[in-house]
Amino acid sequence: MLLRHVRTGRARSRADLVALTGASRNTVSARVDQLISANLLEEGGRGWSTGGRPPTLLRFNSRAGCVLAVDLGVTSVDVAVTDLSAQILGTVGHPIDIADGPAPVLAEVDRLAQQVLAEVGLTPADVCAVGVGVPGPVEFSTGRPSHPPIMPGWHDYPVPSAFGRYDCPVYVDNDVNVMALGEMGVAGSVQDVLVVKVGTGIGCGVIVDGRVYRGAQGSAGDIGHIHVAQPDGRTVACRCGQDNCLEAIAGGGALLRDAIAAGLPVATVREVVRLAAQGDGVALGLVRDAGRTIGTVLASLVNFFNPHRIVMTGGVAQAGVPLLAGIREAVYRRSMPLAARALEITVSEAPDLSGRVGAALMAIEEYLDEDSVQALAR
Amino acid sequence: MLLRHVRTGRARSRADLVALTGASRNTVSARVDQLISANLLEEGGRGWSTGGRPPTLLRFNSRAGCVLAVDLGVTSVDVAVTDLSAQILGTVGHPIDIADGPAPVLAEVDRLAQQVLAEVGLTPADVCAVGVGVPGPVEFSTGRPSHPPIMPGWHDYPVPSAFGRYDCPVYVDNDVNVMALGEMGVAGSVQDVLVVKVGTGIGCGVIVDGRVYRGAQGSAGDIGHIHVAQPDGRTVACRCGQDNCLEAIAGGGALLRDAIAAGLPVATVREVVRLAAQGDGVALGLVRDAGRTIGTVLASLVNFFNPHRIVMTGGVAQAGVPLLAGIREAVYRRSMPLAARALEITVSEAPDLSGRVGAALMAIEEYLDEDSVQALAR
DNA sequence: GGACTAATGGTCAGAAGTGAGCAAAAGTCT
DNA sequence: AGACTTTTGCTCACTTCTGACCATTAGTCC
Numbered sequence: 001m002l003l004r005h006v007r008t009g010r011a012r013s014r015a016d017l018v019a020l021t022g023a024s025r026n027t028v029s030a031r032v033d034q035l036i037s038a039n040l041l042e043e044g045g046r047g048w049s050t051g052g053r054p055p056t057l058l059r060f061n062s063r064a065g066c067v068l069a070v071d072l073g074v075t076s077v078d079v080a081v082t083d084l085s086a087q088i089l090g091t092v093g094h095p096i097d098i099a100d101g102p103a104p105v106l107a108e109v110d111r112l113a114q115q116v117l118a119e120v121g122l123t124p125a126d127v128c129a130v131g132v133g134v135p136g137p138v139e140f141s142t143g144r145p146s147h148p149p150i151m152p153g154w155h156d157y158p159v160p161s162a163f164g165r166y167d168c169p170v171y172v173d174n175d176v177n178v179m180a181l182g183e184m185g186v187a188g189s190v191q192d193v194l195v196v197k198v199g200t201g202i203g204c205g206v207i208v209d210g211r212v213y214r215g216a217q218g219s220a221g222d223i224g225h226i227h228v229a230q231p232d233g234r235t236v237a238c239r240c241g242q243d244n245c246l247e248a249i250a251g252g253g254a255l256l257r258d259a260i261a262a263g264l265p266v267a268t269v270r271e272v273v274r275l276a277a278q279g280d281g282v283a284l285g286l287v288r289d290a291g292r293t294i295g296t297v298l299a300s301l302v303n304f305f306n307p308h309r310i311v312m313t314g315g316v317a318q319a320g321v322p323l324l325a326g327i328r329e330a331v332y333r334r335s336m337p338l339a340a341r342a343l344e345i346t347v348s349e350a351p352d353l354s355g356r357v358g359a360a361l362m363a364i365e366e367y368l369d370e371d372s373v374q375a376l377a378r
Numbered sequence: 379m380l381l382r383h384v385r386t387g388r389a390r391s392r393a394d395l396v397a398l399t400g401a402s403r404n405t406v407s408a409r410v411d412q413l414i415s416a417n418l419l420e421e422g423g424r425g426w427s428t429g430g431r432p433p434t435l436l437r438f439n440s441r442a443g444c445v446l447a448v449d450l451g452v453t454s455v456d457v458a459v460t461d462l463s464a465q466i467l468g469t470v471g472h473p474i475d476i477a478d479g480p481a482p483v484l485a486e487v488d489r490l491a492q493q494v495l496a497e498v499g500l501t502p503a504d505v506c507a508v509g510v511g512v513p514g515p516v517e518f519s520t521g522r523p524s525h526p527p528i529m530p531g532w533h534d535y536p537v538p539s540a541f542g543r544y545d546c547p548v549y550v551d552n553d554v555n556v557m558a559l560g561e562m563g564v565a566g567s568v569q570d571v572l573v574v575k576v577g578t579g580i581g582c583g584v585i586v587d588g589r590v591y592r593g594a595q596g597s598a599g600d601i602g603h604i605h606v607a608q609p610d611g612r613t614v615a616c617r618c619g620q621d622n623c624l625e626a627i628a629g630g631g632a633l634l635r636d637a638i639a640a641g642l643p644v645a646t647v648r649e650v651v652r653l654a655a656q657g658d659g660v661a662l663g664l665v666r667d668a669g670r671t672i673g674t675v676l677a678s679l680v681n682f683f684n685p686h687r688i689v690m691t692g693g694v695a696q697a698g699v700p701l702l703a704g705i706r707e708a709v710y711r712r713s714m715p716l717a718a719r720a721l722e723i724t725v726s727e728a729p730d731l732s733g734r735v736g737a738a739l740m741a742i743e744e745y746l747d748e749d750s751v752q753a754l755a756r
Numbered sequence: 757g758g759a760c761t762a763a764t765g766g767t768c769a770g771a772a773g774t775g776a777g778c779a780a781a782a783g784t785c786t
Numbered sequence: 787a788g789a790c791t792t793t794t795g796c797t798c799a800c801t802t803c804t805g806a807c808c809a810t811t812a813g814t815c816c
Contacts (some may be wrong), residue, residue: 007416012771013793013794014794015792015793015794023773023774024773024774024775025793025795026773026774026775026795027772027773027774028797029794029795029796030772030773045690046782046783049791049792049793050781050783050784050791050792051781051784051785051790051791051792052782052790052791052792052793053780053781053782053783053784053791053792053793053794054782054792054793055792055793055796056793056794068475082773083785096769114741137716144543147716162564168629170475191594192593192594195780204682204798206682206683207592208586213586213643214683214684215570215683215684215717216569216570216684216686216717216720216721217684217716217717217720218684219681219684219714219716219717220681220682220683220686221684222681222682222714223678223681223682225714226677226678226681227674227677227678227712229607229609231607240714242712288683296605297678299604299605300604300605300679301682303586303600303601303603304380304584304598304599304601304604304679304682304683305598305682306592306593306595306596306597306598306599306600307593307594308593308594317604319568330631334605335622336597336600336603336618338515338525338595338597339594339595339597339600341594342594342595343594371793391763391764393762393763393764394762401803401804402804403763403764403765403805404765404766404767404803404804405793405802405803405804406805407765407766408802424812424813427761427762427763427812427813428761428813428814429761429813429814429816430760430761430762430763430813431760431761431762431763431810431811431812431813432763432812432813433762433763433764434764436802452770523806612759612766612805647781672781674782677775699793751807752759
């Protein structure tokens, strides 16, 4: 509990901790000593005086261990080793096909993990926790995917079992939830945030009060299949079987399809995004249109959810400004002024990293809440 | 804390409390004794044995005090006195015009409150807390309305000051949030619920984990002005200045307007609802259409929020089955099966009471969390 | 009736946190 | 240099909660 305050930067000294927790100086002092002797905290010199004795600064010892972060995508997987502040020490990626099923894919993950660990000079015994993001719904408590539509063969597969090599807890969650944690950053602010991932599909991580909101069946944030009316009455079929789903109109797949139809020389979404970034008029128009469509949906969600912030991430979000422009245009036009006025809409600063960082953060947070660590500090 | 478990029915004996709180028998026993001597709990005979000595049942003593519940509407106000289980002991209503401003309206409320108190044989000194629901946004911590669109003259008025006669805390909140509490019931389940009020306007109370969710600016649940595409391309102006807001198309005002346009002999929404209840074909059609329109919006919210339950309330909700039919049709057609399958959509059992019950519950919950009561139990 | 079981009460030593008080350290301000 | 302030460490009496143990009560099961 004290650890959390220091890690998130809310407290930098014992005195801060006393003020924050309301506990007595006595208790705080004792606990801090325990944490220091358990090597989870360090003293870090003196701070700036405010008229009296300057505080002894406390620092979270992020070198006290490392975690394995796995960002499993549909066509590729990224594995990273980070310290306990989610700083990436080493990382490696590899193309895969998620449809090959859990056994071969996770064997590849295992190989990559050993490779990265070796690169940064660590051994499996140094790993304190493993965090995995997968592109589909997951029963968080068991780490088993639950009827994932784009991960055939993965239903109910015990993903944690693939990390038996590491004698530590393994946490598995939906990639969008994981990314949402990554976008929150280690700052751990207690805000209500939407993290919208626009990749091939469209998903949304929902943060209520700084924590992931999952809903009744754990499917909250599934905005990719919200029905969108087309102004021209056009009907677009979605892979889910319905018509006019958001992601069928404004997702990465749709963007690529429309780009090809418009005669652009592209074969992947990434190329469309690159063209837009280079200022190609047609690509810009397509991206902006996608932004507008996404914006109409987000406008409704802003009215309903009244978030502090919306962060865009995923491959298409790398298009940046033109996408944002379309989204902002639609949101500010159609949301209630009270909710829209203070709303920040931004693009992730490192959309390609947030999966790994988020997986690491999830692992770190859960690990540090573990009873075993609590006991270590005694 | 123990009180909450007993009140919500999660614990019925000391043994239950030990299991629920994880505290030692010793501690629980002492605390329970304190609560009994503070008259907040009662022993209530023996329970059903499960092989050994049967438990001594504990009951929350709902007669330990009473609360004042005020449901302030646009055209009427209802005042009730309830016990600490939100059971209504006496109630009275009166037509008002909220636009008359706070002073005359609250004077009337004060008069009504004294009248009800006298009827049930209680005095102002017996009142432990006051709960007020108002039809507009409220800064909860101060009890002041915040730029309410349909309460001219109420902005920043300190509503609690009108209850100086009662030497107790006064809690003021948006009527939809209050109703949402009422619909949750005293059961206090930790679920994610949407309570949708369809009256003249349309609003939505959002319950996350059994508690009211308010969002960044406190305007969460403001779904009345979500933009809805009209299939025929028609444009309907809303009082908010935008076009095609949900409540401009499917709210009570819209329903009345359309009913008159269709030639029905009605002058109020209530009459349209009554006609529909009597089986009038045209009225039924209008209500069902409104349900469908509301359903399309709720379908999006179901995908996003994945609630356990949706409860419909407010004047139009009294139409019951035809409204529900329209909503269910749209929701089940357009929401993801995983989220929709387990979703319950119901109509409030007593839409006209939930405002008062909710206001009472809000007052009770906040009051029992007060430090003064905690101290009383010492 | 007798064995067993579950719920409760009471006692007591020990662990943990609280609050107050005192002292020392290391700055700022005059 | 001396007064003052803030941070930290340490002690000590006091309170609260815990866990263990034993006893009592009031049921069920055989």
